[in-house]
Amino acid sequence: MDPFRPLPTPGVLSRRALASIVLIEIESGRSYALDGAGALMWELCDGSRTSEEIARVVASEYRADMRVVNADLDELLGRLREEGLIRAA
Amino acid sequence: MSATSRYLIDGLSIAVAGEPSPLRERLNARLRSVPRDSGRMSDVTFDVAITDAPRSALPRPEGEARPIYEHPGGTYSYFPASDELLLDYAGIAVAHARPLAGSIRIRATPRADAIEVASHLMFTLPLVEALKRRGRFVVHAAAVASRERCALIAGSTGAGKSTLALVCARGGLDLLSDDLVFVERKVNGVVVHPFRDEIGVGRETAVLLPELARYRGDPPFALGKHAIPLDEMTTSRAGWSPPPAVILFPLVTKGSISRLSPMTAGETLEALAGNVLPTERAASQAHLDALGVLATTCPSYRMDVGRDIDDQPRLVKDMLET
Numbered sequence: 001m002d003p004f005r006p007l008p009t010p011g012v013l014s015r016r017a018l019a020s021i022v023l024i025e026i027e028s029g030r031s032y033a034l035d036g037a038g039a040l041m042w043e044l045c046d047g048s049r050t051s052e053e054i055a056r057v058v059a060s061e062y063r064a065d066m067r068v069v070n071a072d073l074d075e076l077l078g079r080l081r082e083e084g085l086i087r088a089a
Numbered sequence: 090m091s092a093t094s095r096y097l098i099d100g101l102s103i104a105v106a107g108e109p110s111p112l113r114e115r116l117n118a119r120l121r122s123v124p125r126d127s128g129r130m131s132d133v134t135f136d137v138a139i140t141d142a143p144r145s146a147l148p149r150p151e152g153e154a155r156p157i158y159e160h161p162g163g164t165y166s167y168f169p170a171s172d173e174l175l176l177d178y179a180g181i182a183v184a185h186a187r188p189l190a191g192s193i194r195i196r197a198t199p200r201a202d203a204i205e206v207a208s209h210l211m212f213t214l215p216l217v218e219a220l221k222r223r224g225r226f227v228v229h230a231a232a233v234a235s236r237e238r239c240a241l242i243a244g245s246t247g248a249g250k251s252t253l254a255l256v257c258a259r260g261g262l263d264l265l266s267d268d269l270v271f272v273e274r275k276v277n278g279v280v281v282h283p284f285r286d287e288i289g290v291g292r293e294t295a296v297l298l299p300e301l302a303r304y305r306g307d308p309p310f311a312l313g314k315h316a317i318p319l320d321e322m323t324t325s326r327a328g329w330s331p332p333p334a335v336i337l338f339p340l341v342t343k344g345s346i347s348r349l350s351p352m353t354a355g356e357t358l359e360a361l362a363g364n365v366l367p368t369e370r371a372a373s374q375a376h377l378d379a380l381g382v383l384a385t386t387c388p389s390y391r392m393d394v395g396r397d398i399d400d401q402p403r404l405v406k407d408m409l410e411t
Contacts (some may be wrong), residue, residue, distance in 0.1 A: 003122035013374045020355020022362050024377060027155060029367040033359040062216070 005089040006077055007047035012085050014042070022080075025085060032083070037069075039061055041076055045056075047089030051077060091105040095126040097328070099271050099282040103216070104131035110139045112197050115208040121321035122285040125328040133191035133219045135212065143183035143196035143203075149175060150185070157366050158214060159358040163206075165214065167368045172207040174368070176214055186215035186368075189222045195199045213269070218368060225282060226376040228364050230336075232265035232283045235256040238409040239281055239331040241270060241387075242339060245363065246365045249394055252294045253401065255295045255322070259298060260402020262286075262409075264323040273330070274379050278386045285371070288322055289314035297398065336389040344395040346403060351390055360382035 008014070021039040023032040034042050037058055044054040051073055059069040064082040080086040093106040094117060103126075106115055116137065120207040140146045157298040158165035163178035180201035186193040194214040197207035217227045230243040231254035242250040242257075251267050258264035266283035273280055291314045295304040304315040338352070340362055352360070361380045365373050390408075394401070 011370070013370070013377050015358065015374075015377045016359040017354040017381050020353065020358065022355070022377070022381075024359045024362055024365055024367065024373070026367045026370055026373060029157065030358065031362040033355060036353060039232045 003050040003052070004046050005050055006045040006080070006086045007089040008042075008045060009084055009087050016043075023085060025083065027084075030083070032085070037064075037072065038076055040078075041073055045077075045086055047082075094120075095128065095131060096120055096123045097126040098123060098216075098272065098284065099330075100219060101220065101223060101225070101319060102126045102128055102130065104134040105137060107137040109198065110137070112137050112139055112195070112204050115204050116212060118318075119208055119212075119287050119316070122287070122327070124285075131191070132223065133216070135193045135195060135215075136313055137195045137197075137207070139199050139204075140196045141198060143198060144177065144180050146196040147175070147183050147194055147358075149183040153324060153365075157368055163210075167366075169369070170197040174218060175217060176211055178206045179399075182211050184211040184215055186218060188215065188218035188220060191219055193219065201385050208398070214366070218366065218372075219361045220271055221370070221372045221376055223367075224375070225273050226364075228270050228272055228361065229268065229307070230270050231267050232281060232333075233262040233268050233405065234265055234325065234331065235262045235322060235406045236407045237331065238252040238334040239265065240409055241281065241333050241336045242404055243336055243361065244338055249384070251289060251291070251296065253339050253340075253392070253394060255288070255290075255301075255315065255335070255387045256398045257317060257402045257405050258322055259300070260399070260406070262406060263325040264319070265325050265329070267319065272333075272379050272383055278332055279379060279383050281333050282330045283325075285319050285327060287316040287318050290317055291315075314315065329383075333383065333387045336387050337392045337405070338389065339394045342393045342395055344393060346397050347395040347401055348393045349390040349404070349408075350393070351388070354385045355387075357387075357389040393411055 013024040021034045055069045096103045135403045150168040152170035154166035157167045165176045178182040182197040184195045196202040230241040231250045269284040269290040271282040290304045295301040365376045
């Protein structure tokens with residue numbers, strides 16, 4: 001089975017404002033904000049990377065423990081999926 | 090006989106056409122401080138009329154619809170397949186809009202409340218979408234100025250932006266607009282086009298400011314505010330589009346002194362995101378992008394607004410003049 005490569009769903013608008021990214025889901029009109037590592041994780045969800053690869057980039061950028069980053073990323077991806085903001089490539 | 094009035098809004102020609110009627114009159118009154126356009130061609134045309142059956146007069150677009158705005162008593166829908174809007178207030182005021190084509194039709198019954206809704210919500214939402222397709226993006230904000238620099242006072246209805254703007258005008262700043270501005274991206278950032286709409290004065294504001302004492306009675310309609318022409322409250326010149334120097338997000342408090350807290354660009358963009366109506370994808374992304382430029386190029390502050398109305402204009406002026 002191909003590993004999950006997350007990608008924004010077509011109805012998501014996004015814009016970076018320095019350290020943050022704001023998302024708007026166009027079907028519902030709901031908006032969301034991601035900061036710091038969360039914003040980087042979102043930007044790396046472009047359909048070309050597995051979650052493992054995303055975690056590696058974030059851990060390197062923030063010099064953080066991979067286990068912590070993996071846990072944070074799993075939680076974020078779970079929430080983004082629940083909100084309909086990402087899908088599999 | 091049908092007649093057309095043309096207005097210049099953000100460099101675009103906006104026409105209001107139709108037979109003379111109480112709806113035409115109310116719209117003309119609302120727009121009396123907006124500069125007139127003497128040209129013959131329009132970018133956007135509003136065709137407005139009174140009818141006994143507004144819903145029958147405007148057919149429903151085909152395809153699926155999704156709600157884009159919440160307001161008591163009405164349904165406000167967007168049709169993605171055809172990029173059309175259908176706005177319906179209890180069947181007594183209805184608007185159909187094709188924003189990209191610049192074609193909007195408004196129909197209302199002769200009832201006073203229908204005319205008020207038709208000349209306000211039914212005009213404003215389609216105008217916002219038509220201007221969005223043309224690179225002018227709405228921000229729910231009042232605008233005041235001092236020494237050629239402009240402050241935006243942003244927030245949704247009830248945040249206290251109109252009151253703060255009027256307090257600033259009373260304290261010597263120029264009042265550019267009361268409720269809406271449109272931002273346009275330029276090479277080096279954004280500029281602000283104030284929308285010279287009439288000013289809405291609620292009872293609380295009228296009680297606070299002695300010069301507005303005559304507006305302390307009940308407003309005529311359920312929309313809750315008295316309407317004052319902008320020209321009665323300011324000598325600011327039409328057609329001026331300054332770059333914004335600061336954004337304030339007021340919050341009325343019971344404190345005696347007003348306080349400012351700086352906001353990050355991310356917090357600012359998150360606070361502004363609600364200005365993007367979730368309609369056509371590319372135009373909505375462009376709107377969000379313009380707000381992103383505004384948030385990253387303009388310092389922003391939360392303003393806890395206290396009871397010190399005599400000091401608030403100085404606070405705002407100091408930010409504009411440093």
